[in-house]
Amino acid sequence: ESYHWRGLPEVCSMSDRERELCDSSHGPHKVEEACEMYCRAANMFKMAKNWSAAGAAFCKAARIHSQLQNKHDCATSFIDAGNAYKKIDPNEAIKCLNAAIDIYTDMGRFTIAAKHHINIAEIYEAELVDIEKAIAHYEQAADYYKGEESNSSANKCLLKVGAYSAQLEQYAKAIEIYEQVGSNTMDNPLLKYSAKEYFFKASLCHFIVDELNAKIAVEKYEEMFPAFSDSRECKLLKKLLEAHEEQNCEAFTEAVKEFDSISRLDQWHTTLLLRIKKTIQGDEGDLK
Template structure:
C-alpha cells in the first residue's frame, strides 16, 4: 500500500505503473501489462480518481483478453462497477457487451454471456438507447432459442419486432423478427404457430406479403399433412432466393424432426 507516501509520490508511482504497463504491451507481455494496469487502477481509486481508475481497469482487461480471459472479465467487471456507481450507464453497458463476447468466444459459457447481454440491454433502455438495447436483446433471443428457452425467445422477438415495425428505417427488419418468433412457436406447437402468424399479420400488414410469411404458411400446411417432401421443398425454394442463416436452419430442422420423427437434412 501507499498510505505512508505523500500524494505526489503516490501519483508518481501510478505513472510509473502505467509506463511499465505500456512497455509490457509493446513487448506483448500481456499478463505483466494487465497486472501493471491493475496496480495503477488501484492507486487511482485510493486517490479518488474514479474515472482514471475505471480507464486503467479497462486497459488491464484489454491486455488480459489476449492471455487470460477470466482475469480480463474481473478487470472489466471492476470498471463496470465504477461506471455504474458514477451513473455512467451507457459506457457500463458497452463493457457488459465486451464481457459477454469473452464468455461467448473464449470461455464458451453461454448462460453468462446471456446475463451480460441482458444487463447491457437494461442499461441501454434506461438511457433511451433503444436501438443498442435491441441489438443486445436479439443476441439473448438467439441464444435462448438455441437453449430451447422458446418462451423467452418469443417474447424478445415480438418485443423487438413491435418496436421496429413503426420505424421507417427499421421496419424491413421487423418481418425477420416475427419470422423468428413464429419458428419458435412452431417448435413448441403447430397451432400456436398458426395463431402467432395471424397475430403478426394483423399487427404488421407488410408481414403478410413477405416471403417469410408465405414460407411459414407452406410449412404449416406440410406439417399438418405430415408431408416431409412438401416441407423440404418449401425450404429449398425459399433458400434459393434468400439464404437461410445457421440459426434459422437449426430451428427448421427441429421442426422437421417432429414430422414422423424425421432426422434428415433440410435440403
Template sequence: MDNTGKEKEAMALMAEAEKKVKSSQSFFGSLFGGSSKMEEACDMYGRAANMFKMAKNWSEAINCLNRAIEIYTDMGRFTIAAKHHVTIAEIYETELVDIDKAIAHYEQAADYYKGEESISSANKCLLKVASYAAQLEQYPKAIEIYEQIGTHAMDSTLLKYSAKDYFFKAALCHFCVDMLNAKLALQKYEEMFPAFSDSRECKLVKKLLDAFEEQNVDAYTDSVKEYDTISRLDQWLTTMLLRIKKTMREDDSDLR
C-alpha cells in the first residue's frame, strides 16, 4: 500500500473514532457502554497514528495521539497517556527535530508515570530531558535531574552501580558552568555516595579539575584519552568535555 492508501485508511479510522466519541457523549451513549466506546475510539486514534507515521505524515500522527491522550487523561488512564507522550516526543526528536517540543512531551510523560508510581519509566523520560537540557546549555535543569536520579539509584541495590554515571554527568554539567561549582559538587557526591570516590568517573573529573587549574590543555586531553581507552566516550560526554576544554583555552588566552 502506498502512502496515499495509508493516509486514506488513517483518515477513515479518525472519522470512525470521532463518531464513537460523539455517540459515547450522548445521553443514551453514556448509559450504554460510553467508556468502552471511548476505549475503542482511543484504539482507533492509535491505529490511525501508526498509519500516518508509516505515511510520514508526522503532524497528523501527533494530532491523533493528542486526541487519544485527551481521552485517556479524562478517563484517568495516565500510564497509556504517558506512552503516547513518549511516542510524540520521539517523533519530535527524530523526525521533526524540534527538541524543545520533545522535551515538553518527555516531561509530561514523566509526570504521568510518577503519578502512577512508575518511577523507572519516569526516570527514563527525565534522563532524556537532562541529556537535551545539557546540550542546550540549560545546565541547572540537567544537574537537578541527574542529582535526583543519582540519589534515587544509590539507595537501590539494583541501581546502585548506575549512580556513578549520573553523578559524573552532573559534575560535568557543573564544570561547564564553573570549575569551583564542579569541585564543590564532586565533594558533595563523594560524601553522599562514598563508592563514587573509587570510580574511574570521579577520578577523571579530579584529573580534569587539576589540569584546568594548571591551565594544562595537554594533561586535560591525555586524561580524557586514557579514560576513553577503557570506557568509550559517547557523543554526549564528548560534547561536554570539549566544551570544558574550550573554556580552558579561552581562559588561557585571557592570561596572555
C-alpha cells in the first residue's frame, strides 16, 4: 500500500507516461531501473546546483520506492529531496521532510523522526522566522526522544522551547520546562553544574510575572538543589530582588554589571533582565 503524501510539491507528481513506465506490469526490474534513473538525474542536478530539479527527481524516486514497498529508501529519497529544496524553497523542503517523518514514525523509527523534526524547526527558525511552528516541532522531537529514553536529546529540544517561550512572554510554559530540565540534571554528576543555569532562567521568568513569585521560587530551588545557594546566579537574583523591592534602579543595574563583568550575559538573559528592570518605576534604560 503506497502512502498518500500530504502537500508535496506539484512538480513531484508523476505524468501518465511516468506512471506507465513504473507500472508493476513492466516487471520489478523496469521499475527499479526507472528509480535508479531518477536518482542519477537528481545527483546530476545537484552537481549542476539545479536544486529545484534535483528535489523533484528525488521526490519521484521516493514515489517509486513507495510503490516497491521500499520504505527506508522512500524516506531517504524524501530527505534528499528536502535537502535540495532547502537551498531554494524552505516550504517545499518542509513538505518533503514531513513525508519522510510519516514513514519513519510508521516504521517505529522515532529517533530518526525526531532528528528531522529538529531540521524542520531549524528551517522555521532561520528561514521562515515562524517561532511558533519551530516550537511545535521541537516539542514533537522532545516527545519522540523521551519515548526512546534519549533524555539528553529531549532536554536539548525542551530548552529551545523554553527559551522561545520566554521570548514570546509565555512564562508559565518556560518555567515548567526549566524546572523540569533542572530537576532532571541536578542529580546527574556530569550535568548538575548546568542545573543552576536552568533554575536561574526559571527565576528570571518568575521575576517578570511577580516579585513574590521569584522570591518563593529562589527559596524552593535552594532547598531542592543546595549548590544553587552558593552560585553567582543565586546571589545575583537576591541582589536584584532587593533592588526591585527598594525600587532602586541604580542598584539593579550595578548588580547586573558586576555579574556581567565576570560571566557574560547573552541576549536572552539581557532581554529578560531589561523586562524586569522596566517594572522599577517604569524605567526604560539599559542595563549597563
